Amino acid sequence: MEDLDQLxxxxxxxxxxxxxxxxxxxxxxxxxxxxxxxxxxKSKAQLLTxxxxxxxxxxxxxxxxxxxxxxxxxxNPEARLVFVGEGPGGDExxxxxPFVGPAGQLLTKIINSINLTREEVYIANIIKCRxxxxxxxxxxxxxxxxxxxxxxxxAIQPKIxxxxxxxxxxxxxxxxxxxSRLRGRFIPFRNSKLIATFHPAYLLRNSQRKRxxxxxxxKIRQEY
Numbered sequence: 001m002e003d004l005d006q007l008x009x010x011x012x013x014x015x016x017x018x019x020x021x022x023x024x025x026x027x028x029x030x031x032x033x034x035x036x037x038x039x040x041x042k043s044k045a046q047l048l049t050x051x052x053x054x055x056x057x058x059x060x061x062x063x064x065x066x067x068x069x070x071x072x073x074x075x076n077p078e079a080r081l082v083f084v085g086e087g088p089g090g091d092e093x094x095x096x097x098p099f100v101g102p103a104g105q106l107l108t109k110i111i112n113s114i115n116l117t118r119e120e121v122y123i124a125n126i127i128k129c130r131x132x133x134x135x136x137x138x139x140x141x142x143x144x145x146x147x148x149x150x151x152x153x154x155a156i157q158p159k160i161x162x163x164x165x166x167x168x169x170x171x172x173x174x175x176x177x178x179x180s181r182l183r184g185r186f187i188p189f190r191n192s193k194l195i196a197t198f199h200p201a202y203l204l205r206n207s208q209r210k211r212x213x214x215x216x217x218x219k220i221r222q223e224y
Contacts, residue, residue, distance in 0.1 A: 044077035047155035051148060055128070060144035063129035069096035073124030073152055080224060082122045082158040082192075083107065084149065085199065086167040087137055093130040098123045103200040107164070110200065110213065114221040122156055124149055126171050136167060146171065153190065160220055161192050165199030184216055186223065195220060 042050075052072050058064060071088040074097050083099075091101030099107045108118055127137045127145040137145075153161065163169040166179040172194060173187065179196055186193040197216040198209050 044155050044157075048073075048077050048152060051151045051155060054151075055148050058128070058144075061129075061141045063127070063131060063141055066132050067129040068093045070128050071096055071098050071125060071130075072128055073122060073149075074098060075118065075122035076120055077122070077156060079120065079122040079156055080159040081116065081120075081162065081220065082124065082153060082156060082160070083111075083162045083164055084168045084172065085123075085125045085164045087125045087127040087134075088130040089134055089201075090130065098125055099200070102204060106200040106203060110217060113214070114217050114224070116224075122152075122158065124152055126168055142171060150190075153192070158192050160186075160223055161189060161194045162216075162220060163194060163196040165196075165202060168199075169194075169196035183212065184219070186219070193223065 055070065055072065058070060067088075071092050075082075085099060088098060089101055089103070091104070092098055098104070107123070111118055111121060126149060127141055128148065129141075129145075131137055131141070161172070163172055163182075169179055169182050170176060172189060173182070173196075175182070179198060182196040183198065184195070186195050188194075195216060197213050198206075203210055203213060
């Protein structure tokens, strides 16, 4: 019985304290008290998972009829460096991951050259389905797909974005400038810094341009 009386007294004291707190808040001009707790902050990995679910079995453009797999993106959700290419090729379409063919093997070497691994960066493309015969994506396809890439970039919030090739650079920067004029310098892009360089597939055909890419990578490493 004494325990119940003590508990009642303690509860009464809590109510008095709460009443006094509310009174003080009103005197300071605060009307009412919050009734809902703030939503917990979602991790970058959770945000990317939600974006992938939103994308679903995408049929927002005509490329869905040709693809084998959606190539969403892969890598570290906490990446400070994100590589963005044009779109999936044949190997990527089969495996459902970006840059896994010959150009992807070269990209891995490029990443390793600045003392990073594929697991430390994030890799994605402007579009997520392979165009027939690897043609350039068409405007309606970009319009349907690019918003998901932007959501990925906003979720990851990388320090640096490296646009691989003319198409990726021109699409992200909304420009017609050639890659030879865009590459080699940092350009503000949303909350990141974007630098363009030659696409690994281009380097496989033009090995003499590898030195320029190496210069771009050194700038990335210094900024990283």
